[in-house]
Amino acid sequence: MDGRRLTRRGSALCHELAEGHDALPEVLELLADCIGTDLVSCATFEAGSTLFVPGAEHPLLVLHGCAPLTETMLATWDRLLPSHPYAAHLASTPTPAPRLTDVVDLPALEGSAVFELCLRPHGARYQCGLTLDRAPGRLVLLSLWRNDRDFDDPTVETLQLFARAVGAALQVGASLGALRQLSGGVPGAEVLSPRQQQVASMVALGLTNEQIARRLGLTTRTVRKHLEDAFARTGARSRTELAVRWRQEVPSRADLTASV
Structure with a gap:
């Protein structure tokens, strides 16, 4: 253990x-x-x-x-x-x-x-x-x-x-x-966990789930789960929409993958 x-x-x-x-x-x-x-x-x-x-x-x-x-x-x-x-x-x-x-x-x-x-x-x-x-x-x-x-x-x-x-x-x-x-807030990219942010930033760069998994040391199943959660939290309905929201809402973190 x-x-x-x-x-x-x-x-x-x-x-x-x-x-x-x-x-x-x-x-x-x-x-x-x-x-x-x-x-x-x-x-x-x-x-x-x-x-x-x-x-x-x-x-x-x-x-x-x-x-x-x-x-x-x-x-x-x-x-x-x-x-x-x-x-x-x-x-x-x-x-x-x-x-x-x-x-x-x-x-x-x-x-x-x-x-x-x-x-x-x-x-x-x-x-x-x-x-x-x-x-x-x-x-x-x-x-x-x-x-x-x-x-x-x-x-x-x-x-x-x-x-x-x-x-x-x-x-x-x-x-x-x-x-x-209760506050009436609309979920956006800021509600993503650090790992979900990494996945979203890599999706914005055009990486596949397999490439993201290798980059982060995860299984492709876990990457898919993080991606599904990111869709649910941001309201995005596709990888393309998630990538657009990521670029629009967190441009200062667009190069997040550079530190991964």
Whole structure:
């Protein structure tokens, strides 16, 4: 576990989240690199029946370590999640156990449909589940999975501290976002996170997602996510429109990539 990098970079990302920027993809990448995982996710579940399960609309889901889930896989999760004993524990317990193996007999779980169809294909045998936010009818869950080994106590303690910081930052960011909406402000390039600004400036230079990914040391999937977030925050409907807005609104930062 690279605790020093997790602390240093994690603190910076929490500041971005508190400012209302979508840094979750980078948070998941950081966890995967520093902790060592096969899969990391952050999902928001809405209450349904006695268990938090996705409703008519799929929950907010950010993944690192696997391809985006297909509609078929999402439907399978919708159907089988209520049968997952650790999911039920996380949803119903105010202070849930952080490890699947703390409450679930792993050999028994491995014989279930939810494991065979949803977990095994992604190498998701051992799970560490961390609550980022909990409210009536709502649960925001950060999950880390490994295939070959469980999460030891020191790692779990570090992850619990990290999750508390991320959860607090998300709540601050949501509150500030609500205040901005009340003020009637129109989102522009100034609301972009530093990473989104870098991506926007490179789009303005005509670089492709693959070229941006190589330049910044990211995956193309992460670049696409930053680009989608930049569209949402600025109201741009295309790469061309984003590039035009960037040049018009932040001409003084047009050469931002020179320092990258």
